[in-house]
Amino acid sequence: MGRGKRIVCLIVFALMISLRLVFSSKAGESAFGTLPPVKVEIPFSVELLGDDTPVTDFRVYMEPSVESPNATLPEPYYLDIRSESRREDRSFGKMLFYSPGRYFYKIKQEQKNYEGFHYDRTVYDLEIEVLEADMDAKGNAVSPYLYAIVHGKKEGENKETEYFTFINSYKATKTEKSLALSEKGLPPSNQLSAPHTKKREVLGAERGMVGKLQGVIPKALRLARKMATSDESSMMLYGLATLFTTGSLLLWLYKVKKHKEEMKEELKKEKED
Numbered sequence: 001m002g003r004g005k006r007i008v009c010l011i012v013f014a015l016m017i018s019l020r021l022v023f024s025s026k027a028g029e030s031a032f033g034t035l036p037p038v039k040v041e042i043p044f045s046v047e048l049l050g051d052d053t054p055v056t057d058f059r060v061y062m063e064p065s066v067e068s069p070n071a072t073l074p075e076p077y078y079l080d081i082r083s084e085s086r087r088e089d090r091s092f093g094k095m096l097f098y099s100p101g102r103y104f105y106k107i108k109q110e111q112k113n114y115e116g117f118h119y120d121r122t123v124y125d126l127e128i129e130v131l132e133a134d135m136d137a138k139g140n141a142v143s144p145y146l147y148a149i150v151h152g153k154k155e156g157e158n159k160e161t162e163y164f165t166f167i168n169s170y171k172a173t174k175t176e177k178s179l180a181l182s183e184k185g186l187p188p189s190n191q192l193s194a195p196h197t198k199k200r201e202v203l204g205a206e207r208g209m210v211g212k213l214q215g216v217i218p219k220a221l222r223l224a225r226k227m228a229t230s231d232e233s234s235m236m237l238y239g240l241a242t243l244f245t246t247g248s249l250l251l252w253l254y255k256v257k258k259h260k261e262e263m264k265e266e267l268k269k270e271k272e273d
Helices: 002-031 174-183 204-230 232-272
Strands: 038-040 043-049 056-064 078-083 087-091 095-097 101-109 124-135 141-154 165-170
Touching: 038 141, 043 056, 056 165, 078 087, 095 124
Parallel strands: 043 165
Antiparallel strands: 038 095, 043 087, 056 078, 056 101, 101 124, 124 141
């Protein structure tokens, strides 16, 4: 009987050791990151504004922040987009996380130098928080698993965002417009002639006379001053020059008045006709 009790005790002890090993194995899986990894996929979009936008390429990439320089990166960690559509929706490759933690990244767009394009310089701060749980949404106990929460915001801002969008714009330069016209067999815009329109210059004659007098009057005055300063007795010549200038001015005013009257008469006749 004593021998049977000892056998039963050994069996119970062995069962306890086995259960302990099972639980410690589960704990070890959680401690050493042997749980099934959680997959995270980060979407983003690129928009292009402008008219007659040519086919071009954009590059958007992800890099670790200084807080977690060894964080997992997607494969590939950058995407080249070549399109002429207004909007492209893409996603980085899936990232696998094997243990709980907080991982920090930055999402940027490469600043190219294509003529006519303006590139969005926004930088997004991305945080992926990986957590471990052993209950489902209803509170029932389940095997331990990992899940991730994604936080995003623009660099320097506190408001979170779910969308990582880069908005670029395009405006054709003069060179590109000229090339486009030449491809269509048209002359450059600076050589295109405007439709001929008949425009009456009402004050054209006055402006012509003013221009001439503006050149004659100063010359006459300078000549008079020169003659006056060279010899005091020649002041009479200065007076004559001044008189000539005054007469020229009066004659110009008379012609202007006469020209205006003639133009009025001509306009009046045209209206009557």
